[in-house]
Amino acid sequence: MRALIIERKLTRFAAARLASTFGTGRGAGLGPLRLTDREAPRDPGANWYGVTPLLSGICGSDLATVDGRSSQYFEHLVSFPFIPGHEVVAVMNEDGVDAHGRPLTKGTRVVIQPVLGCAARGLPLCPACEAGDVGRCQHLTAGHIRAGLQTGYCADTGGGWCEGPMQAHASQLYEVPETLSNDDAVMVEPMACALHAALRGSYDQASVVAVVGAGTLGLGVIAAINFLDSTNRRPRPRRVVVGARYLAQQRIARLLGANDVVPGDQLIRAVRTATHSMVVGRPNGSTPQLAGGADVVYDCVGSASSLAESLQLVAPGGQIVMVGMPGKASVDLAPLWQREVELVGAYAYGSEHFGEETAATFDLAIEMAGTMELGRLVTAHYPIERFEEAIAHAGMAGPRGAVKIVFEPGRKKASTQEGGPR
């Protein structure tokens, strides 16, 4: 089968890193990613099923990997060579069962919850997996499959950037309702991340929430806050203030329910006025440190500068939720210490709790993708042989008015679909 693979070749990682200094996604041509013909991954064992990807998204962590910019922290949490692609809507190649033990027939559309937790590895459940918090699994490098924190980073399972088949464990499979389009469905995984992140923030109805960055995750957090409110699971905060660099992002942020949407460089001003905050020092044209600020800041970028900005925005005793994937960062943490700010990671998904109700994040995300028609965030479909263009498009999504770029492995080369987010 044809697949895009990433191999462990240090020279290619170095070349990609160099190329990416000219723009995100520029590492696709020179780096570790290449198109190849290879054997389909073997069946790892019981409760694993063959599925064929219909669509597979390109996310920020994929771009970081392709550009050789991923943190070295992940080095031992992946196994090479691997087929990327963890945002996957696929079709069952055989009968199977889903994460809830319900039967799935051949031909059923599914989305894959990509974390390779204890169940997928054939291990007794660790405390986190036992609690349903698979994102916090303690056994990501053990069991009968090789290391890999998710499908799309594991040499044994395959990933979504191929013409199939790939392997998925029953614990990873969620049936796609008939009412969801493939575009809606491919947004389920990133929206599950956004939902989980939104719920990691401890806002209430009196809070002012700031969102730094309005790519897929930033927009997802805004949508999640709105979704949780509209389904009576958690009331929305008093104001959601968003810094969005590009006009298309600003428009969508408003559509998804943000109260105040401003250009990224105006976010501190907007948060200050929304919170009636004082400012440390006198205004002199430089970016100020707020004396008060937002109760919760969602950093949906994950860079040193976005974390520094989040520290300028967050109120004393407030919370910064790191939603975007960070790496090594040099940031002055004095305000975190002096203002007793809580820095919270938000990775993947698990079980979410609302009073008496407990729900898998993925089930909530499927519901959210449908009710909020999140397929409209999918901007372009590419066949896998045009991966360099697709990666470049994803790397320049903001300036090109795009949000989510996806591979459509079955698509003919000449029929790339492109348009703005709807």
Next chain:
Amino acid sequence: MSPRPGFVLEVDRSTPPTLLWHGEAFKLQKLPLGTRVVYAPEPFAALEDPESAIRAALENPEGDQKPLSALLHADMKLTICFDDISLPLPPMAAPDVRQMVIEAVLDQAAEAGVDDVVLIAALALHRRMTEPELRHALGNRVYDAFAPFGKLLQHDAEDPDNLLYIGKTDHGEDVEINKRAAESDLLVYVNINLVSMDGGHKSVATGLASYKSLRHHHNPKTMRHSKSFMDAPASELHSANWRMGRLIKESGVNIFQIETTLNTDTFPENFKFLQKREWEWNLRDRITFAGASKALDAAPHKMARNILQGIKSPHALRTVHAGEVEAVHQKIVAEVWEQQGVAVEGQTDIVTMGLPYICPYNVNSIMNPILVACLGLGYFFNSYRGAPVVRKGGVAILFHPTRPEFHPGHHPSYIDFFEQVLPETTDPTVMHEQFEEAYATDPWYIHLYRTGHAYHGVHPFYMWYWISHALEHLDKVIIVGGDPATVRRLGFHPATTLDDALEIAKDTVGPSPTITHLHTPPLLMADVTP
């Protein structure tokens, strides 16, 4: 030789290009044939002995008020309030008229043995003045005699301990003013009546008021019904101030009003060509114009701004009256119109105006885009009596670079207004209802207003309300040479040249519009016969 009155020139083939301000620059512009150019009257003669004239005014009060000397006694509480940095424009060369008047009042107070004297800058919601600005307005002698002892204050409209609630007018308007001024045995107010809008009851009822009081007349509805606010009988802004002023008087506040007019000798010798009629320019004028305009064009605009902000005007005291508020003001307004009024017959489809580097709210500061709008559509547009020079549904064409620049210390809330309010709405009523209160009560803006040199948080709204009448009256506003994105943010149309602007205006006023150009500064008031 007596000064020549203002007049209206009709541009023909022999008319030389007209001088046009463009922010921190100026240029010569050929105006379309048939354009009416309104020129200000020449500056009236200065008083030969201003000190004597001031003393005479203090001892010969207008209306129902005693001479100042009869109002002063040893154990009294005396407060002298004065207009702030917004007047005059440009700032006048020393000695400032405030200094001359206040020194005369203080001399009399000293003779009467008055010890409890406090000076208060009547800021309303304007920024606090700096020490150099206060020294310039008052002179070193007055400053040094009062400031070190805490006797030179700046009105603080956000200090509840130093505000006194007077009551409500018969229109339900709250009147709350500076407590020290209100509780004094005598309140002397020293005005510079640069334009006919200034002075009268507006001095105390606005200059010493709180936000709670000001909001009753600084709002879109009042501004739309002030046609214009240079013409008090037709100005709801003034009607409200008069109601408030009369209530203040009835409450027992004894006001001794001093109003002054300056002549319109606006520019110093090196820039004199700026106030001359172009066809009368001599060789020196042509050379200084060429040199100055080239230098300003070549200089970084911050440097050009500093050069122009450094201009001290040779304005001279022309008249002074003192006594009861309304009687004094009536005389002064007539004298302002005498100096600045120009008879204009009928309206045109288009009004054009070159906007200079300065307006009341950017002295020693930056003319930000909101102030550009205010200067053109608030002040110049409203410089009329009878009817605007441009017809209802007409077009205003302004010349200004309109850069998205702000002074962060003086205009902090303007930046947020530009970034957060204008993208949402340019409708004064909508912003009044949806945004004003949040800005007016923002503790950071209040802090900066009270302790720094910032205009009050609500001030950019007031500047926008100031243009309400123009926005309602005009079909289109075009800014020539302005930063396009900034001009669009204001809700106006950008144009690169006058021809371009006339092309844009064509769908509103047709291919052969009538045009009036306001050749100002020097200041002029169009007395328009509709």
